[in-house]
Amino acid sequence: MKLLVKAPAKINLSLDVLYKRTDGYHELEMVMTTVDLADRLELELLNDDRIVIHSQTRFVPDDDRNLAYKAAKLLKDRFNIKSGASITIEKNIPVAAGLAGGSSDAAAVLRGMNKLWDLRLTLDELAELGAEIGSDVSFCVYGGTALAKGRGEIITPLPPPPNCWVVLAKPAIGVSTAEVYEHLNLNGVIHPNTKAMVDAIYQGDYHGMCANLSNVLESVTFKYFPKVKHLKDDMKRFGADAVLMSGSGPTVFALVQHDSRMQRLYNGLRGYCHQVYAVRLLGKRNEFS
Numbered sequence: 001m002k003l004l005v006k007a008p009a010k011i012n013l014s015l016d017v018l019y020k021r022t023d024g025y026h027e028l029e030m031v032m033t034t035v036d037l038a039d040r041l042e043l044e045l046l047n048d049d050r051i052v053i054h055s056q057t058r059f060v061p062d063d064d065r066n067l068a069y070k071a072a073k074l075l076k077d078r079f080n081i082k083s084g085a086s087i088t089i090e091k092n093i094p095v096a097a098g099l100a101g102g103s104s105d106a107a108a109v110l111r112g113m114n115k116l117w118d119l120r121l122t123l124d125e126l127a128e129l130g131a132e133i134g135s136d137v138s139f140c141v142y143g144g145t146a147l148a149k150g151r152g153e154i155i156t157p158l159p160p161p162p163n164c165w166v167v168l169a170k171p172a173i174g175v176s177t178a179e180v181y182e183h184l185n186l187n188g189v190i191h192p193n194t195k196a197m198v199d200a201i202y203q204g205d206y207h208g209m210c211a212n213l214s215n216v217l218e219s220v221t222f223k224y225f226p227k228v229k230h231l232k233d234d235m236k237r238f239g240a241d242a243v244l245m246s247g248s249g250p251t252v253f254a255l256v257q258h259d260s261r262m263q264r265l266y267n268g269l270r271g272y273c274h275q276v277y278a279v280r281l282l283g284k285r286n287e288f289s
């Protein structure tokens, strides 16, 4: 039996770091939403005990460092499952980009193998397991739009944001999330107004959403990779309504409402940026239990 699962990328509409915790993680407050740029995973049961990862890109590990592998292994060990799984990943989300591609693959494996192994776990139970794999996996289990707190795993659902285009551009560098957090200095950073962002989403207020895009990690990534800051400035000049770096970067995204502006921005960026995507917000949560 085969199952196809979609694993969408996420963007952070806001990302605040409140303080460094005693366990080494940072206490966060983030507004996240999924966009229509997705990896596709084909899952299949194996009669033997193996978990096998197939992927066409050399940037994705095919062993136990892969988050999709970890997700299958976690379910298999926790529920004492005898059969194996073959996981084929069609990678469309840029890797190490701030778009939670690996976390979304892991979440898709949790949702899909829950069905194939007939475990009947709820989304809440899968999200709790996901937190053991990575901080963004819980959000990705639900998808849609949410306020994420704690290490990123405490999820409060939000309604879909007002509709618009999202133009994503990824410079040709990979950023280590751990290193960005390590170099973050909270003295003097401008914190996002998370409540204003949440209110804008509830009110369907596109301009309020644009006005409150904010990410404290920009201060670190811009310092070490000035290219990312330049890209953000270019996107503003090309006519974006608002621009922000996603997660720890280096992907920068622009919001625009009008098709003509989206085209102008997309064409302008394609001139010199290798990975550019114009997609829609997905906004809505995964519905199955």
Ligand code: C5P
Pocket: 024, 025, 026, 027, 028, 133, 134, 135, 136, 150, 151, 152, 177, 178, 179, 181
């Ligand atoms: O949880 P995950 O493995 O995705 O996080 C990657 C790294 O990012 C962590 O090892 C940690 O250094 C940093 N991090 C953090 N605080 C968070 C989430 C991640 O410091 N809330």
